Amino acid sequence: MLPPIETIVENFEFIEDDYMRLEYLIELGRALPPMPEALRTDENRVRGCESQVWIDTKLDIDPSGPKMSLQGFSDSVIVCGFVALMLSLYNGLAPGKAAETDGLELFRQLQFGSHVTSKRSNGVREMVNRIRRDAARLAA
Template sequence: MLPPIATIIENFEIVEDEDMRLEYLIELGKALPPLPEALRNETNRVHGCESQVWINTSVEEDGGTPHLVLQGFSDSFIVRGFVALMIAYYTGKTPQEAAKLDGLDLFRQLHFGAHVTSKRSNGVRAMVERIHRDAVRLAA
């Protein structure tokens, strides 16, 4: 089970050692619930990532208010950690709220830009764009 995004942000702000930050990112990825094989399909595949990445976006009603529920997986431990960050960031938001968010802001806030390869940064960008498109579609 992933901790709330506020806790994740606090934990990254406390840890300054880059190796420990990477370890925490990998632990977040390991905390993701398994993505059923049936959802690892072409529809849920995120194109633009060097690793295999799947994100399933759905909406659930909570007290009459729709909110996003994201599930995801990657075959790379580090990228799976980034998937976990995006899931923690967007899950629970209404589609309208999620459509206004930019997961790249979170990526920058956590200071990953300087220590992540450009291919992984492009992968995160592809994840954010995919989630944003799903949120806009679900908000309509």
């Protein structure tokens, strides 16, 4: 199970060593709940990522209102960590709030921009764009 995004951010703030930050990112990816093979469809595939990435977006209705429910997976352990970050950020948000939330800001806040390839950065951007588009669609 993934920790709340606030806990993840706090943990990254305490880790100064780049190697340890990468290890923590990989650990987060390993904590992703398994994504069923049936959801690894072409429709759920995120285009523009160097690795294969799938994100399934659903809407859960609870007494407090509709909430985003996401599942994700990548064939790369590092990218699974980025998927975990985005799922921790967006899961449980109301669709309207999710559509307005900039996951790239989290990516910058955690200072990954200078430590990953431009292809990986573009992949994270595509994940964020995909989730925000799905959120806007679900909010409508």
